[in-house]
Amino acid sequence: MRLQFIVCKVMQREAYFCAARSKNVVDVRLMEQGLHDQPDRLRSEVQKALEATTDIQGRPFDATLLGYGLCSNGIVGLSADIPIVVPRGHDCITLLLGSKEKYKEYFDSHRGVYWYSPGWIESGKQPSEERYENLLKEYKQKYGDDNAQYLMEVEQTWMKEYNWATYIDWGLVDSEGFEEYTKSCADFLGWNYDELRGDPSLMQRMVDGQWNQDEFLIVKPGQKIGEDLTSEGIIKAE
Numbered sequence: 590m591r592l593q594f595i596v597c598k599v600m601q602r603e604a605y606f607c608a609a610r611s612k613n614v615v616d617v618r619l620m621e622q623g624l625h626d627q628p629d630r631l632r633s634e635v636q637k638a639l640e641a642t643t644d645i646q647g648r649p650f651d652a653t654l655l656g657y658g659l660c661s662n663g664i665v666g667l668s669a670d671i672p673i674v675v676p677r678g679h680d681c682i683t684l685l686l687g688s689k690e691k692y693k694e695y696f697d698s699h700r701g702v703y704w705y706s707p708g709w710i711e712s713g714k715q716p717s718e719e720r721y722e723n724l725l726k727e728y729k730q731k732y733g734d735d736n737a738q739y740l741m742e743v744e745q746t747w748m749k750e751y752n753w754a755t756y757i758d759w760g761l762v763d764s765e766g767f768e769e770y771t772k773s774c775a776d777f778l779g780w781n782y783d784e785l786r787g788d789p790s791l792m793q794r795m796v797d798g799q800w801n802q803d804e805f806l807i808v809k810p811g812q813k814i815g816e817d818l819t820s821e822g823i824i825k826a827e
Contacts, residue, residue, distance in 0.1 A: 596656025599708030631663035687788025701752035
């Protein structure tokens with residue numbers, strides 16, 4: 590099969606790793622990181638990407654794979670002229686951990702977890718001392734020292750909801766460096782540190798075309814992606 594894989598840039602290492610091992614021809618299309626923070630924009634940008642049904646040489650794709658979970662309802666309403674294959678998960682962490690069950694088990698036993706991975710760390714947006722210092726400097730330049738301190742206190746209040754900095758390691762790169770970085774973030778933030786071995790099997794089955802109903806939703810042409818949080822399916826076609 591010839592497949593298009595639309596995926597957030599924070600998972601580019603993992604996406605190319607699985608695509609390289611697939612028996613299928615997989616064209617990886619990277620999307621801007623952070624779109625999940627703006628669900629309407631995510632929906633708009635991904636919908637534009639879904640309009641591509643052929644590769645640059647005009648050869649038709651058999652299906653489009655979405656490397657997104659529900660992602661704050663950002664994929665709800667998406668449709669295409671060829672089948673769309675979507676993992677049944679709340680967000681990209683399901684793909685990094687290998688199953689929605691593993692995600693749920695860890696999330697339920699580690700309340701207040703903030704996830705770290707190579708792609709997320711490289712994005713520069715994870716909570717860290719570096720991010721704190723850069724933001725403080727920006728606020729001082731714009732609003733002065735006193736206002737900057739106040740704004741930082743307000744900006745940091747959401748961090749009180751978190752207790753864990755958990756690093757997901759696929760072992761694709763020099764993981765020790767990313768682990769140490771996550772540990773330093775945990776120390777700075779006063780969080781607990783943990784690390785999990787990532788599991789590429791779910792993403793690999795996705796690019797290999799092994800789309801069982803429990804793990805993947807197949808959206809046929811003419812259907813749209815809908816929200817289905819009343820079941821373990823997370824999403825549905827309608």
